Amino acid sequence: MDYFLQQLINGLTLGAIYGLIAIGYTMVYGIIGMINFAHGEIYMIGAFVSMIGFLILGVLGITYIPLALAIVLIVAMVFTSAYGWAIERIAYRPLRGSFKLAPLISAIGVSIVLQNYVQIAQGAKVKPLPPIIRGGFDIAIAEGQHTNLSYLQIIIVLLTVVLMAVFTWIITRTPLGRAQRATEQDMTMASLLGVNVDRIISATFVIGASLAAVAGLMVTLYYGVIDFYIGFIAGMKAFTAAVLGGIGSLPGAMLGGLLIGLIEAFWSGYFSIEYKDVAAFSILVLVLIFRPTGLLGRPEIEKV
Amino acid sequence: MTTTTNAAAAGQHSYHPSLITMLKDSAAAGIVAALLALPLLGFHLLDSAQGLHLDYRFPLVLWAGVIVFAGRFALSLAGAAIGHRLRAGKKAVSPVAPLDIPTAIAKPKPWRKITGWVLVAVALVLPFLPFADRNLVDKATLLLIYVMLGWGLNIVVGLAGLLDLGYVAFYAVGAYSYAILSQHYGVSFWVCLPLAGLFSACFGMALGFPVLRLRGDYLAIVTLGFGEIIRVVLLNWQDFTGGPNGIADIKRPSFFGLPFSAVSLDGGKTFSQFFGLDFSPDHRVTFLYYLILVLALATNLFTLRIRKLPIGRAWEALREDETACRSLGINPTKTKLSAFAIGAMFAGFAGSFFATRQGFISPESFTFIESAIILAIVVLGGMGSQIGIVLAAVLLVGLPEWFRDLQLYRMIAFGGAMVLIMLWRPRGLLSSREPTILLSDIKEAAE
Numbered sequence: 001m002d003y004f005l006q007q008l009i010n011g012l013t014l015g016a017i018y019g020l021i022a023i024g025y026t027m028v029y030g031i032i033g034m035i036n037f038a039h040g041e042i043y044m045i046g047a048f049v050s051m052i053g054f055l056i057l058g059v060l061g062i063t064y065i066p067l068a069l070a071i072v073l074i075v076a077m078v079f080t081s082a083y084g085w086a087i088e089r090i091a092y093r094p095l096r097g098s099f100k101l102a103p104l105i106s107a108i109g110v111s112i113v114l115q116n117y118v119q120i121a122q123g124a125k126v127k128p129l130p131p132i133i134r135g136g137f138d139i140a141i142a143e144g145q146h147t148n149l150s151y152l153q154i155i156i157v158l159l160t161v162v163l164m165a166v167f168t169w170i171i172t173r174t175p176l177g178r179a180q181r182a183t184e185q186d187m188t189m190a191s192l193l194g195v196n197v198d199r200i201i202s203a204t205f206v207i208g209a210s211l212a213a214v215a216g217l218m219v220t221l222y223y224g225v226i227d228f229y230i231g232f233i234a235g236m237k238a239f240t241a242a243v244l245g246g247i248g249s250l251p252g253a254m255l256g257g258l259l260i261g262l263i264e265a266f267w268s269g270y271f272s273i274e275y276k277d278v279a280a281f282s283i284l285v286l287v288l289i290f291r292p293t294g295l296l297g298r299p300e301i302e303k304v
Numbered sequence: 305m306t307t308t309t310n311a312a313a314a315g316q317h318s319y320h321p322s323l324i325t326m327l328k329d330s331a332a333a334g335i336v337a338a339l340l341a342l343p344l345l346g347f348h349l350l351d352s353a354q355g356l357h358l359d360y361r362f363p364l365v366l367w368a369g370v371i372v373f374a375g376r377f378a379l380s381l382a383g384a385a386i387g388h389r390l391r392a393g394k395k396a397v398s399p400v401a402p403l404d405i406p407t408a409i410a411k412p413k414p415w416r417k418i419t420g421w422v423l424v425a426v427a428l429v430l431p432f433l434p435f436a437d438r439n440l441v442d443k444a445t446l447l448l449i450y451v452m453l454g455w456g457l458n459i460v461v462g463l464a465g466l467l468d469l470g471y472v473a474f475y476a477v478g479a480y481s482y483a484i485l486s487q488h489y490g491v492s493f494w495v496c497l498p499l500a501g502l503f504s505a506c507f508g509m510a511l512g513f514p515v516l517r518l519r520g521d522y523l524a525i526v527t528l529g530f531g532e533i534i535r536v537v538l539l540n541w542q543d544f545t546g547g548p549n550g551i552a553d554i555k556r557p558s559f560f561g562l563p564f565s566a567v568s569l570d571g572g573k574t575f576s577q578f579f580g581l582d583f584s585p586d587h588r589v590t591f592l593y594y595l596i597l598v599l600a601l602a603t604n605l606f607t608l609r610i611r612k613l614p615i616g617r618a619w620e621a622l623r624e625d626e627t628a629c630r631s632l633g634i635n636p637t638k639t640k641l642s643a644f645a646i647g648a649m650f651a652g653f654a655g656s657f658f659a660t661r662q663g664f665i666s667p668e669s670f671t672f673i674e675s676a677i678i679l680a681i682v683v684l685g686g687m688g689s690q691i692g693i694v695l696a697a698v699l700l701v702g703l704p705e706w707f708r709d710l711q712l713y714r715m716i717a718f719g720g721a722m723v724l725i726m727l728w729r730p731r732g733l734l735s736s737r738e739p740t741i742l743l744s745d746i747k748e749a750a751e
Contacts, residue, residue, distance in 0.1 A: 048349075101461075104467075105684070105726050109721070115719075
């Protein structure tokens with residue numbers, strides 16, 4: 001029981017991180033119908049900016065943890081979303097409305113460039129950061145059984161919930177969100193009605209990138225080690241999560257992320273840690289066979 | 305650069321950015337570049353015994369800004385200079401290349417046919433050219449592996465229009481099946497080659513059967529996942545695949561039973577003894593080169609021929625319009641499955657060749673980046689254009705191979721080239737995605 005609960009907590013934490021990245025994929029896919037392959041690298045850049053941010057704060061002598069966390073969070077979001085914006089501007093916008101595979105290839109190219117850029121700029125070695133937030137609760141469930149719930153895990157889950165709330169509010173209540181939904185439904189019509197489609201798409205990339213930056217920050221804190229290659233696997237799993245939840249659906253992305261996180265945690269807890277990636281992908285294949293639109297996706301009507 | 309394309313795309317009559325606008329524009333680009341460079345270039349994470357600490361490299365940030373500013377300004381100047389000439393020449397530089405609709409049956413353009421034959425002729429005599437040393441032939445062999453993989457994937461992506469991001473999995477299956485068969489059962493390369501193809505085709509079917517009902521992008525992600533699964537299994541199934549250490553000492557190919565070594569181990573004659581030549585390690589290199597050349601050309605010939613058969617036509621038709629195909633009685637599942645299996649088969653052939661050439665394989669060689677490279681070759685080549693694939697393979701694999709010393713920057717250049725070629729020609733270098741047969745009158749009437 002205690003072991004089960006521990007895996008559940010670990011899975012939820014991991015799932016929150018995947019879910020935040022998955023939102024970036026699902027939003028971009030929903031609005032321009034492309035797989036933003038470089039999104040995983042954006043998350044990796046978010047992790048690097050966060051780590052550098054913590055070290056700068058350490059040099060400056062700001063060690064009060066909540067303040068440091070808030071500063072790094074904002075800095076990481078700003079810089080990472082600048083990357084997201086620039087990538088869209090340089091590599092995707094000129095290809096809009098062009099041949100369908102072109103943006104995908106361009107995105108794969110961007111992903112390779114970013115990975116190697118970070119490798120050259122920061123070195124190929126794994127970067128360890130000493131734990132910043134320590135401690136946690138020890139929950140006793142029964143006689144002699146207890147589970148560890150660290151403060152960090154609470155912060156990660158809470159932060160994710162808050163961000164999701166803000167994000168849902170933006171999408172459903174603000175003019176920006178309305179314009180985004182309009183663009184998603186019909187880009188031409190939206191532009192005819194005065195929506196600046198280019199700007200909305202840029203905003204989508206910026207929002208997606210800043211959520212990925214938060215995920216990067218969380219991973220830096222949670223695992224304490226990052227390298228230039230973390231973006232690929234995490235990005236792939238997050239995309240799996242987005243597809244699992246139904247691509248284009250925002251609650252679906254979060255749900256898919258949680259599911260992938262839980263599957264991974266339980267699989268590595270009870271079966272074998274080596275095959276955890278296989279488990280996540282096998283589930284994806286099964287879902288797609290029996291429910292090709294994902295869990296919360298709407299069936300797509302084929303138009304001739 | 306983007307301003308000019310955008311302006312051209314919008315079909316505006318005259319758009320001449322003034323010098324001031326250009327300067328402003330370039331300054332903005334430079335500032336953004338410096339901002340982007342600030343965290344990752346400006347600070348350097350150094351790992352030392354005392355833990356992580358920072359190193360400062362602010363001049364680099366300045367350089368990044370200045371270089372981007374200068375580059376952007378130069379591009380806008382060049383764009384303005386070339387701009388109106390282009391606009392006068394072409395009617396509209398739309399991002400979607402105008403599809404010139406062929407009349408009746410599309411004939412391959414004559415120059416392409418000639419280029420094809422010239423390339424084949426050059427490839428045939430390459431090892432005997434005066435400047436061809438062992439190194440060059442070796443690199444040409446590697447290039448041909450990619451050309452063959454590109455042609456194989458072209459069947460799946462270019463002809464049948466199925467986006468496959470895990471093609472390298474079939475390549476791995478081919479390589480491992482040769483390695484394991486020859487190590488455990490002593491089966492020779494020539495027996496293994498068809499077997500490897502068969503195994504890969506079976507894997508293609510096994511993967512394809514459940515997932516081919518999926519639409520384009522879902523299919524892409526499932527194939528990507530499948531590629532990863534194969535790699536993870538290869539990495540972890542220690543006793544069968546050797547895990548991360550891979551399989552070493554794979555038997556090298558023989559010339560129909562004559563080994564390429566100085567002395568034969570089993571008492572028979574070696575290749576050099578049989579033909580009365582002096583022993584030279586170059587023989588094997590040359591032989592491998594011809595072997596892959598034949599395999600690649602076989603792939604090419606197969607594709608060229610099958611495009612004229614009902615099944616090939618069905619692939620292309622399916623790519624163009626699945627719903628129409630269904631209503632005309634083409635079974636989409638069977639058609640897609642056959643494309644998948646045949647594409648996988650060629651990857652299997654290439655894989656077993658790779659294993660015998662290297663003599664050593666490990667999961668390292670079958671990462672996603674390989675799939676991406678092969679897909680990039682197909683798409684950059686122009687989806688369905690056989691010569692385009694050769695051209696793209698030379699650009700993406702051949703050229704970087706010559707700059708191997710700059711290992712790190714090589715991959716950046718590779719990724720950058722992918723982006724730039726796509727921006728420059730979104731439909732690929734030689735776009736010839738027109739169906740082999742097209743009823744042009746009906747199409748025109750409909751428009």
